[in-house]
Amino acid sequence: MDFPLLAVLAATLTIATPLVWAALGALINERAGILNLGIEGTMYAGAFVGFLTAVTTGNPYLGLGTAVVAGLAAGALMGLLTVTLGVNQHVAGIGTTLLLVAACDFTNRLLFATGTQQAAASFERWFPGLGVLAQYPMTFVAFLVLAPLLWWVLRSTGFGLRLHAVGENPEAADAAGIPVARTRYAALMLGSALMAVGGSFLTLSLLGTFTLDIVSGRGWICIALVIFGRWKVWPVVAGALLFGFTDALQLQLAITPLFSGVPNELLIAFPYLVVIAALAVWGRRVRYPGAYLTPYRRA
Amino acid sequence: MKILLRAGESRWLAPAAVLGAVVLTLLLTAGPIRLAGANPVAAYQRYTINPLTTPGGIGDVLLAATPLLFTGLAVAVAFRVGYFNIGAEGQFLAGAIAATIPGLYLPGLPAALALPLAAASGALGGLLWGFLPAFLKRRAHIDEVVTTLLLNPVALLLVQGLLNGPWRNSETGFPDSDRYGAGYTLPTLAEGSRVHWGFVIGLALVVVVFVVMSFTPLGLRLRAAGQSPGAARFSGIRVTTLQFRSALVSGALAGLGGAVQVLGVQHQLTASISNGYGYTGVVVATLGALTAGGVLLVSLLLGDIAVGAQNASIALQLPTQMGAIVSSTLLLAVVALLAARRYRVVLRRPFVRRRSTAERGDS
Numbered sequence: 001m002d003f004p005l006l007a008v009l010a011a012t013l014t015i016a017t018p019l020v021w022a023a024l025g026a027l028i029n030e031r032a033g034i035l036n037l038g039i040e041g042t043m044y045a046g047a048f049v050g051f052l053t054a055v056t057t058g059n060p061y062l063g064l065g066t067a068v069v070a071g072l073a074a075g076a077l078m079g080l081l082t083v084t085l086g087v088n089q090h091v092a093g094i095g096t097t098l099l100l101v102a103a104c105d106f107t108n109r110l111l112f113a114t115g116t117q118q119a120a121a122s123f124e125r126w127f128p129g130l131g132v133l134a135q136y137p138m139t140f141v142a143f144l145v146l147a148p149l150l151w152w153v154l155r156s157t158g159f160g161l162r163l164h165a166v167g168e169n170p171e172a173a174d175a176a177g178i179p180v181a182r183t184r185y186a187a188l189m190l191g192s193a194l195m196a197v198g199g200s201f202l203t204l205s206l207l208g209t210f211t212l213d214i215v216s217g218r219g220w221i222c223i224a225l226v227i228f229g230r231w232k233v234w235p236v237v238a239g240a241l242l243f244g245f246t247d248a249l250q251l252q253l254a255i256t257p258l259f260s261g262v263p264n265e266l267l268i269a270f271p272y273l274v275v276i277a278a279l280a281v282w283g284r285r286v287r288y289p290g291a292y293l294t295p296y297r298r299a
Numbered sequence: 300m301k302i303l304l305r306a307g308e309s310r311w312l313a314p315a316a317v318l319g320a321v322v323l324t325l326l327l328t329a330g331p332i333r334l335a336g337a338n339p340v341a342a343y344q345r346y347t348i349n350p351l352t353t354p355g356g357i358g359d360v361l362l363a364a365t366p367l368l369f370t371g372l373a374v375a376v377a378f379r380v381g382y383f384n385i386g387a388e389g390q391f392l393a394g395a396i397a398a399t400i401p402g403l404y405l406p407g408l409p410a411a412l413a414l415p416l417a418a419a420s421g422a423l424g425g426l427l428w429g430f431l432p433a434f435l436k437r438r439a440h441i442d443e444v445v446t447t448l449l450l451n452p453v454a455l456l457l458v459q460g461l462l463n464g465p466w467r468n469s470e471t472g473f474p475d476s477d478r479y480g481a482g483y484t485l486p487t488l489a490e491g492s493r494v495h496w497g498f499v500i501g502l503a504l505v506v507v508v509f510v511v512m513s514f515t516p517l518g519l520r521l522r523a524a525g526q527s528p529g530a531a532r533f534s535g536i537r538v539t540t541l542q543f544r545s546a547l548v549s550g551a552l553a554g555l556g557g558a559v560q561v562l563g564v565q566h567q568l569t570a571s572i573s574n575g576y577g578y579t580g581v582v583v584a585t586l587g588a589l590t591a592g593g594v595l596l597v598s599l600l601l602g603d604i605a606v607g608a609q610n611a612s613i614a615l616q617l618p619t620q621m622g623a624i625v626s627s628t629l630l631l632a633v634v635a636l637l638a639a640r641r642y643r644v645v646l647r648r649p650f651v652r653r654r655s656t657a658e659r660g661d662s
Contacts, residue, residue, distance in 0.1 A: 035444070037385075037444070037448075077631075080635070081631065081634070081635055081638075085634075085635050085638035085639055086638055086641075087634045087635060087638045088585075088634070090383050090385065090444060091581070091585050091630070091634055092631070092634065094385065094578065094581050094582075095582070095585075095627055095630045095631045095634070096631070098578060098579075098582065098623065098626075098627035098630070099624065099627035099628060099631060101623075102620050102623035102624045102627055103331070103620075103624055105618075105620040105623075106331060106335075106618050106620035106621055106623075106624055109618035109620060110334070110335055110618060216452055217448075217449065217451065217452035220445065220448040220449050220451075220452070221449065223444075223445050223448070224445045224446075224449060227442060227445060263460040263463065263464045264460070264463070265456040265457065265459045265460030265463065266456075266460055268456055269452075269453045269456040269457065269460075272449050272450075272452060272453050272456075273453065275449060276431075276446055276449055276450070279435075279441055279445065279446065280435055280439060280441060283439075283441050283442075284439040284440065284441065285439070285440050297304070
């Protein structure tokens with residue numbers, strides 16, 4: 001049996017794409033000290049809103065745009081709850097996810113009551129003849145633009161350093177004249193917009209349609225990847241590729257005769273278990289951002 | 300206008316915040332209800348009052364509240380000690396799977412043996428599903444939020460894998476298990492009602508958790524560990540051990556909930572057995588202020604809304620997901636306004652010195 005390595009590598013990049021977008025969004029949030037468990041719902045909203053726009057307008061770029069707007073709104077909601085009001089971040093995040101998923105399912109049911117899911121206008125792959133490189137536009141942007149840009153922004157720009165400051169020591173940042181609340185809002189809205197783009201990749205590129213439970217825990221994977229990658233851009237991207245590879249391998253094994261006896265669901269669960277194992281090995285005693293989970297109020 | 304931190308807190312402020320949150324929820328959800336072409340007032344009446352007007356409706360509310368009692372207690376017990384178990388969903392499913400094992404493989408057992416066995420098996424299943432995150436937290440300081448969350452989709456995949464594989468229905472071929480032996484049926488509370496003894500078990504656990512938390516030295520240690528881990532550790536309380544044990548109890552409670560649901564309602568394992576009860580447990584526990592009594596009240600309220608949402612979907616063509624929108628909006632509104640009560644709004648000229656001490660008293 002010859003192993004289709006090229007196909008698996010190509011699938012790795014595709015599967016890792018939404019995770020790179022959303023995990024880097026979560027990384028921005030957490031650098032500012034906020035654990036955003038709204039990620040699952042934000043990805044779901046991005047997927048649904050993007051799909052809805054693409055169906056009605058026939059333009060996937062507009063779908064991408066509205067997904068960004070949905071993400072900004074979700075980030076603002078998280079900001080209101082965790083930054084302005086100082087609500088427990090776990091509760092605010094789970095509440096946001098539950099609300100966004102319910103709102104999307106509700107709207108989906110209202111508009112597509114008959115159960116027939118329409119196909120949306122979706123992105124085409126670039127360079128169709130080039131094997132591994134035949135990828136969706138958002139994949140190229142994720143690896144070639146987003147990751148390097150964010151890496152540079154976080155380490156070399158004022159905004160990146162301010163993010164770091166409010167996430168590590170908001171008292172000191174405040175004393176130095178950095179607007180803590182505004183910086184955290186910016187982090188939440190920017191990060192949530194990236195999460196929504198990640199979600200919209202599922203509908204606008206990968207599937208071309210919307211199905212219930214389309215995100216299916218990818219948001220939680222991203223939260224794990226950020227810890228696994230210790231809040232650094234390239235290790236997080238590497239983690240997303242690791243997950244993408246195990247998922248691609250799993251998909252390949254599912255159609256391999258040797259593994260036909262293994263239940264499909266076991267193979268689908270495999271990447272989740274790999275992430276937990278990776279966390280158990282490399283996530284021990286990591287140093288969290290100094291102000292992780294802590295709201296800031298002037299004394 | 301200026302927003303300032305409040306110096307003191309008066310007694311009526313928390314109830315007022317909750318009441319305000321209810322009003323805010325009604326206002327916010329009126330929009331989508333209108334969008335669906337229904338009258339908001341009629342919808343709220345269906346969600347809250349209508350289910351309680353008939354005996355059958357009340358029964359449905361108790362039935363809907365039953366799984367929430369278990370998952371709500373599970374989350375409350377863990378959160379109370381500062382262990383953020385967001386995996387009640389997976390533990391509930393693991394409990395349902397574990398209770399199904401005797402139900403399918405020992406179908407001939409009489410009820411007196413079958414029910415305790417299946418319930419214990421379910422609790423053990425939930426406990427085992429919660430063990431790995433608790434162990435990793437204790438031994439390697441790995442964040443339990445992430446690991447418990449990640450195990451939720453894995454548990455669902457395990458259910459689906461079993462139902463598509465070894466437990467596929469032998470008569471219909473559909474992906475749901477065969478029905479359990481006759482002994483594995485939790486009796487109903489009254490003839491013709493669907494409310495089963497699982498609700499009573501849930502009530503008993505509410506009482507147990509209340510008594511342990513309020514009146515025992517263990518409860519005091521648990522509350523101390525949750526409220527102020529540093530001080531608790533200093534006074535000799537082994538916080539990580541307490542968290543570890545609470546995590547296991549939490550998993551067992553959620554697992555027992557899964558067992559009760561299959562034994563009392565479905566009498567077989569289905570892929571849609573959980574319906575998000577584990578995540579709703581976070582809502583129940585938070586709105587219930589992590590207390591046993593609060594969990595009971597909020598379970599009944601959300602059960603009421605869930606039954607109302609079912610009715611409204613038929614009577615008003617309002618999709619059932621509206622119920623989830625109402626309960627999650629209520630959650631966010633309550634936590635937001637409870638947090639907001641720390642602030643006061645000064646409408647004009649905050650720099651004018653007023654009777655500051657008197658003001659502190661009446662705000």
